[in-house]
Each structure stands twice: as C-alpha cells, then as structure tokens.
Amino acid sequence: MQQDCVLITGGTGSFGRTMLQDLLRRGCPEIRILSRDEEKQDMLRNSLRSPNVRFYIGDVRDRDSVDRAMAGVTRVFHAAALKQVPSCEFFPMEAVRTNIVGSENVVRAAVEAGVRSIVCLSTDKAVFPVNAMGMSKAMMEKIACAIARSIGPDAPTTIALVRYGNVMYSRGSVIPLFVRQIKEGAPITITEPGMTRFLMPLRDSVALVHHAFTHARQGDLFIRKAPAATLTDLATALKELFGRPDHPVDIIGWRHGEKLYETLASAQDLSHSEDMGEYFRVSMDGRDLNYRPYFTEGDIHAAEHRDYHSHNTERLDVEAIKSLLLSLPELAAELDAWNRR
Numbered sequence: 001m002q003q004d005c006v007l008i009t010g011g012t013g014s015f016g017r018t019m020l021q022d023l024l025r026r027g028c029p030e031i032r033i034l035s036r037d038e039e040k041q042d043m044l045r046n047s048l049r050s051p052n053v054r055f056y057i058g059d060v061r062d063r064d065s066v067d068r069a070m071a072g073v074t075r076v077f078h079a080a081a082l083k084q085v086p087s088c089e090f091f092p093m094e095a096v097r098t099n100i101v102g103s104e105n106v107v108r109a110a111v112e113a114g115v116r117s118i119v120c121l122s123t124d125k126a127v128f129p130v131n132a133m134g135m136s137k138a139m140m141e142k143i144a145c146a147i148a149r150s151i152g153p154d155a156p157t158t159i160a161l162v163r164y165g166n167v168m169y170s171r172g173s174v175i176p177l178f179v180r181q182i183k184e185g186a187p188i189t190i191t192e193p194g195m196t197r198f199l200m201p202l203r204d205s206v207a208l209v210h211h212a213f214t215h216a217r218q219g220d221l222f223i224r225k226a227p228a229a230t231l232t233d234l235a236t237a238l239k240e241l242f243g244r245p246d247h248p249v250d251i252i253g254w255r256h257g258e259k260l261y262e263t264l265a266s267a268q269d270l271s272h273s274e275d276m277g278e279y280f281r282v283s284m285d286g287r288d289l290n291y292r293p294y295f296t297e298g299d300i301h302a303a304e305h306r307d308y309h310s311h312n313t314e315r316l317d318v319e320a321i322k323s324l325l326l327s328l329p330e331l332a333a334e335l336d337a338w339n340r341r
C-alpha cells in the first residue's frame with residue numbers, strides 16, 4: 001500500500017498550520033506544504049525541524065507548481081486562498097485567480113494524479129455571497145462539486161468540502177484587534193453593535209477535516225455548527241476580562257462587503273443534508289443537465305428548511321463568551337502578561 005503523503009496548500013496560514021501540527025501528532029510520514037512565501041516557509045521549517053515535512057514554493061495559480069507538489073500524494077487539504085474581505089473587494093480579479101482558478105488547478109491536479117481524497121476549505125461567506133471573497137469561494141464550491149459530479153462516485157479520488165465560520169483569534173481578525181485597542185487605551189472600534197458572527201476556536205477546526213478525509217462520499221460538503229455572538233457582547237466580554245468595563249467604544253459603521261449576519265447553511269443545503277450533531281453533511285446534488293426531470297423531480301424539500309445563520313444559531317451571552325475566550329491559549333497569554341504588568 002502507498003505510504004500516506006498529505007499535501008497542504010496554503011500550509012503556512014493559521015488553518016493550514018493547525019492541520020500540519022495535527023498530522024505530525026498523528027505520525028503522518030510525509031506532509032508537503034505548498035505556498036508562495038519563502039520567508040514564512042523558512043520560519044515554519046525552523047520552528048518544526050521535522051524530517052516528515054517538505055516545503056514546495058509555488059502558487060495554486062500556476063498549474064505546473066501544483067503538479068510538481070502533487071506527484072505521489074495520497075491526500076490533499078486545500079486551504080490556500082485570498083481570505084480578507086476588504087482586500088478582495090479592491091482586487092476582485094486576484095480573488096478570481098487564486099480562489100477560483102487556483103482551486104480548479106488543485107482539484108484537477110489531484111484527480112489527474114490519482115490522489116485518494118481532497119478536502120477544500122470554504123467559508124460561511126460563500127453562502128448568499130455579497131463580497132468578492134465570498135463569491136470566489138462560492139465558485140470554488142461549485143467547481144469542486146462539478147468536478148466531483150463529472151468523475152462520479154466510483155472514481156479513485158473523492159472530492160469533499162468543509163465550511164466554517166470565523167476562526168477566533170486568527171491573524172488580522174477582530175479579537176486580537178479589540179485586545180490591542182484595550183491594551184493601548186484606544187477606543188474599541190465596533191462596526192455595527194448588533195452584527196453577529198459564528199465563533200469557532202482554531203482547535204475545533206481540524207477534526208472535521210479528518211472526518212471528511214475518512215468518511216466523505218463524492219462531492220460531500222461538511223458544515224461545522226457553531227454558536228455566535230454580537231459584536232457588543234464580544235467587546236463587553238473582552239473589556240470585563242481585561243478589567244476595563246468602562247473602556248470607550250466608537251461605532252465606526254460597516255466595512256466594504258459586510259453582512260449583518262453570516263449564513264453557514266442555506267435552506268437549499270439543508271434540504272439534502274443529514275444533521276450529524278456537531279456538523280451537517282450536505283450531499284452533492286447529483287442530478288444531471290437533462291432539464292425534463294427538473295419539472296417532475298424538483299427539490300420539494302427546500303421549503304421545509306430554514307437557513308442556519310449567526311442570528312438564529314445558539315447565541316452566546318457575555319459570560320459564555322468570556323469562558324470561550326479564556327479557553328484560547330493566545331488570549332490566556334495576553335491576559336497573563338496584562339495582569340503581571
């Protein structure tokens with residue numbers, strides 16, 4: 001049997017790195033990282049010093065570089081993406097090149113190389129997308145599903161997707177920003193007090209990817225359920241944890257391409273899904289392009305479902321947000337330093 005060899009695209013990002021550490025802990029004999037930035041790779045190489053990890057400089061936009069990293073691989077986790085909402089609004093074609101064309105390159109290369117299983121990372125912003133980042137991720141989902149449908153259930157490669165909400169404390173996100181503002185004595189900048197976001201600690205992120213690797217059927221989409229919070233409650237929780245309940249807040253208004261709440265699963269998704277407890281499993285829509293059956297075999301179940309979004313999921317109150325925040329190692333370290341100052 002072929003030795004397990006996992007390729008992670010975008011392996012130096014928060015999600016990719018968590019996956020890498022997890023695979024190392026599980027004793028994976030070979031893990032390949034494909035990414036663009038040699039400096040980030042070098043830092044990761046020096047911090048890991050593991051003979052099991054191999055680094056490939058390349059770009060998912062460039063099929064040749066993907067093919068080179070893909071040879072001999074058994075599983076692929078595709079996490080490489082342009083993921084910042086505001087920058088994709090200003091450079092939408094860059095999102096097209098990386099998130100759409102790049103994803104097609106990775107999925108096709110995996111199929112052609114006979115990889116056993118590929119899992120592509122998506123986001124709640126791909127559902128009813130209003131910004132270029134979400135639109136490009138929605139297209140990635142469509143492309144992965146279209147390729148899955150075309151190769152069929154008996155192909156050697158299984159293509160699956162995982163979809164998550166916001167990862168807490170990820171680089172450049174709102175929680176480290178609010179923490180910095182509290183520490184510097186600057187007002188906390190809230191865009192819209194009642195805006196809600198799903199909240200997921202990074203540690204909860206990788207289990208579903210492993211599940212998808214092992215259990216996905218062709219074209220499956222796995223959606224991680226999560227609780228949500230309003231920005232006001234998130235800010236209040238942080239202010240209280242840092243002993244600054246009266247810290248000032250500025251309301252700055254919505255940024256480009258934002259939504260009041262995010263949808264993780266649409267009614268259409270849920271109409272062909274199974275509720276697996278911590279996640280939904282959405283099966284690929286396997287109907288073909290023959291129009292006639294659409295009128296007799298349409299999706300009659302869609303109307304029975306409600307969208308699953310950050311306004312109607314479990315809502316965390318301030319105390320619950322505080323305990324979730326305290327469970328994050330990054331936040332615990334910040335608080336420790338703050339209390340010892």
Ligand SMILES: O=c1ccn([C@@H]2O[C@H](COP(=O)(O)OP(=O)(O)O[C@H]3O[C@H](CO)[C@@H](O)[C@H](O)[C@H]3O)[C@@H](O)[C@H]2O)c(=O)[nH]1
Pocket residue numbers: 083084085123124125164165166167172173174175177189190191192195196197231254255258262
């Ligand atoms: O100064 C600020 C900055 C942000 N926010 C709000 O905080 C929330 C979260 O913002 P942020 O942490 O920037 O994340 P998102 O813009 O929601 O997007 C993140 O979460 C997505 C998953 O939903 C990922 O796909 C994206 O890559 C990632 O950037 C949003 O409601 C923002 O309006 C503020 O209130 N004040």
